[in-house]
Amino acid sequence: MVSGNVAELLCLLRHCNTLRSVTQVHTHIFKTGLDSDAFITGNLILHCATLISDALHHAFSLLLHSPNPDAFMYNTVIRGFSDSDHPHNSFTTFIDMRRNSNNLQPDSFSFAFSLKAAANIRSYNTGIQLHSQAILYGLHNHLYVGTTLVSMYAECGWICHARKVFEEMFEPNVVAWNAMITACMRCYDVKGAETLYKQMQVRDIHSSNIMLSGYMKSGEVHLAMKLFSEMPLKDDVSWSTMITGFSHNECFNEAFDFFLQSHKLGSKPNEVSLTGILSVCTQSGEFQFSKILHCYLEKSGFVSRSSITNALMDTYFKSGNINMGRLVFEKMPGKKNLVSWTTMVTGIAMQGYGKEAMELFHQMVDSGVKPDGIAFISILYACSHAGLIEHGCKYFSMMKNEYGIEPSYEHYGCMVDLYGRSGELKKAYEFIMKMPIEANDVIWRTLLGACGIHGDVELGEEVRRRLLEVDPNDSGDCVLLSNMYASVGKWKDVAGVRQMMDSQGLMKTPGWSVSEVS
DNA sequence: TTAGGGTTAG
Structure with missing residues (x-):
C-alpha cells in the first residue's frame, strides 16, 4: 500500500513545473506521513534543485529541515548550487555534509559537483583543496571525479595540472579524452588538442x-571548415558552432551561407544558431534579414527565450530602431534578467537617452535584479554620453561601495570619457593619476581624443608622452593627435604628424586624411 | 529505488 502511494506521489511530482505545485504535493506528503521517507524527500529536493527554476532555496530548506539527511540529498543541493548564481554555497553545503551529519562521507558525486562549482567560479584554491580531499577519500582516480578535475584545472588556467590528472587516469573513456581536448583548447593549445x-x-x-x-x-576558420567538411555526421551543435564561430571571426557571408544551408539540409535552428545569426545581422548591418528572422521567432515561439530576445533587442537598437527595441523588451514574457536589462540600458544609452537609461537602471534594481560589472559599464556609458558627470561619479562609487565590484579598465575608461567629453580634462588626468592600476593605452587614447575635441594642446602633448611610455610602438593615436592640432589651427604640427606617419609608412591607414584638414 | 563528467550563445 505504502509503495503504491510512493509511486503515485513520484508520478504527481513529475508533473509539477512550478514551486507552487511542488508545495501542494509536499503538503500532501506531509498529511500522509510520508515526509519521513528519505527516498521521497530526496526526490522532492532533486525536483526543486534541478528541474524548477527559482526553487533551489526550497531544496536547501528541505535539506535543512530533514531529520536524517542522506548523501543523495546533500549531493543534490551541492549540484543545484554549482550551476546557480551562488556556486560558493556548494562548498558550504559540502562542509556541512561532513560536520553536521552522522558519519556521512562525501562520495564521487559530492566531489564531481563541488569541483564543477570550483570550475564555474574559477577558484583554483578551492579546487586544489577539493583535490586533496578526494585523494584522502581515495576518490581522485574515479572516472567522473578525474574528468571534473581536468575541467576544473583547465578553467582555472592550470593546463599542466589538468594534463597530469588526465595522464594518471586509469582507462580514461571518450568523455575524459574530450575533457582533456577542451582543456587544451581553453588554454589556446590548438596543437596539443590536435595531437x-x-x-x-x-x-x-x-x-x-x-x-x-x-x-x-x-x-583558425579554415581548419574548422576543413574538419566540418570531413565530419561524417553533423548535429545542430556542429552547425551552430560554425555559425557563431563565423560571427566571432567576422566571416558574415559564410555565416549566412551556413545558416541557410543547415536549414535546407533539415537541421532545425536552435537558440544558439539563432542568437548567432542575429549577431551577424547586427555586425554586418543586414537589418532587413533580422526583421524576417523576427517574424520567424514570433511564429516558432523562440521569442520567449531571453537570449533570443536580448539579441533581437540589440539588433534593433544598433539599427537605430529604438521603438522596436523597446517594444521587444516590454513584451518579454516573465521576469526580465540582468542581461535583458543591461541590453536595454545600453541600447537606450547609445541613442543618447541618459536620463531614461538611469530610470531603467533603477527599475532593474527595484525589481530585485542585482547589477554586475557590465551593467555598471552601461550606466557609466549612459552618463558620459549624456554629460551627466555627477551621476556618473555617484554610480562609480555605488559600484565599489554598495556592490563590492572592483572597477576594471573598462570602468576607469568610462570615467575618463565622462570627464573628457564634458571638457573636465584636468579632472580626467588627475583621475588617471590616482587610479590604483596603471593606465593602459586605451585610457590614455580616450583622454587624447578629448584633448583634441576641446583643443587642449599642452595636456594633449603630455598625454601623448604618457601613451608612448605605455606602448612605444603605438601609432594608432596619430589621427587623434593631428585632429587636436587641427582643432586649434596648428597646421605646422599637423604637417609634422603627417611627416612622421609618412616616414613610418602609415599614410595608408584607412579612415584618416591630413589633406582634409590642411 | 532517486543523480553525475566533455560541445554551441549571452
Whole structure:
C-alpha cells in the first residue's frame, strides 16, 4: 500500500513545473506521513534543485529541515548550487555534509559537483583543496571525479595540472579524452588538442564539435571548415558552432551561407544558431534579414527565450530602431534578467537617452535584479554620453561601495570619457593619476581624443608622452593627435604628424586624411 | 529505488 502511494506521489511530482505545485504535493506528503521517507524527500529536493527554476532555496530548506539527511540529498543541493548564481554555497553545503551529519562521507558525486562549482567560479584554491580531499577519500582516480578535475584545472588556467590528472587516469573513456581536448583548447593549445584528437581510439560527435569550437575561438576558420567538411555526421551543435564561430571571426557571408544551408539540409535552428545569426545581422548591418528572422521567432515561439530576445533587442537598437527595441523588451514574457536589462540600458544609452537609461537602471534594481560589472559599464556609458558627470561619479562609487565590484579598465575608461567629453580634462588626468592600476593605452587614447575635441594642446602633448611610455610602438593615436592640432589651427604640427606617419609608412591607414584638414 | 563528467550563445 505504502509503495503504491510512493509511486503515485513520484508520478504527481513529475508533473509539477512550478514551486507552487511542488508545495501542494509536499503538503500532501506531509498529511500522509510520508515526509519521513528519505527516498521521497530526496526526490522532492532533486525536483526543486534541478528541474524548477527559482526553487533551489526550497531544496536547501528541505535539506535543512530533514531529520536524517542522506548523501543523495546533500549531493543534490551541492549540484543545484554549482550551476546557480551562488556556486560558493556548494562548498558550504559540502562542509556541512561532513560536520553536521552522522558519519556521512562525501562520495564521487559530492566531489564531481563541488569541483564543477570550483570550475564555474574559477577558484583554483578551492579546487586544489577539493583535490586533496578526494585523494584522502581515495576518490581522485574515479572516472567522473578525474574528468571534473581536468575541467576544473583547465578553467582555472592550470593546463599542466589538468594534463597530469588526465595522464594518471586509469582507462580514461571518450568523455575524459574530450575533457582533456577542451582543456587544451581553453588554454589556446590548438596543437596539443590536435595531437590528442588524432591519438583518440574512439571519437564521438562531441570530440569533433570541441575541435570546431576550439579552431573558431583561435581564429583558425579554415581548419574548422576543413574538419566540418570531413565530419561524417553533423548535429545542430556542429552547425551552430560554425555559425557563431563565423560571427566571432567576422566571416558574415559564410555565416549566412551556413545558416541557410543547415536549414535546407533539415537541421532545425536552435537558440544558439539563432542568437548567432542575429549577431551577424547586427555586425554586418543586414537589418532587413533580422526583421524576417523576427517574424520567424514570433511564429516558432523562440521569442520567449531571453537570449533570443536580448539579441533581437540589440539588433534593433544598433539599427537605430529604438521603438522596436523597446517594444521587444516590454513584451518579454516573465521576469526580465540582468542581461535583458543591461541590453536595454545600453541600447537606450547609445541613442543618447541618459536620463531614461538611469530610470531603467533603477527599475532593474527595484525589481530585485542585482547589477554586475557590465551593467555598471552601461550606466557609466549612459552618463558620459549624456554629460551627466555627477551621476556618473555617484554610480562609480555605488559600484565599489554598495556592490563590492572592483572597477576594471573598462570602468576607469568610462570615467575618463565622462570627464573628457564634458571638457573636465584636468579632472580626467588627475583621475588617471590616482587610479590604483596603471593606465593602459586605451585610457590614455580616450583622454587624447578629448584633448583634441576641446583643443587642449599642452595636456594633449603630455598625454601623448604618457601613451608612448605605455606602448612605444603605438601609432594608432596619430589621427587623434593631428585632429587636436587641427582643432586649434596648428597646421605646422599637423604637417609634422603627417611627416612622421609618412616616414613610418602609415599614410595608408584607412579612415584618416591630413589633406582634409590642411 | 532517486543523480553525475566533455560541445554551441549571452
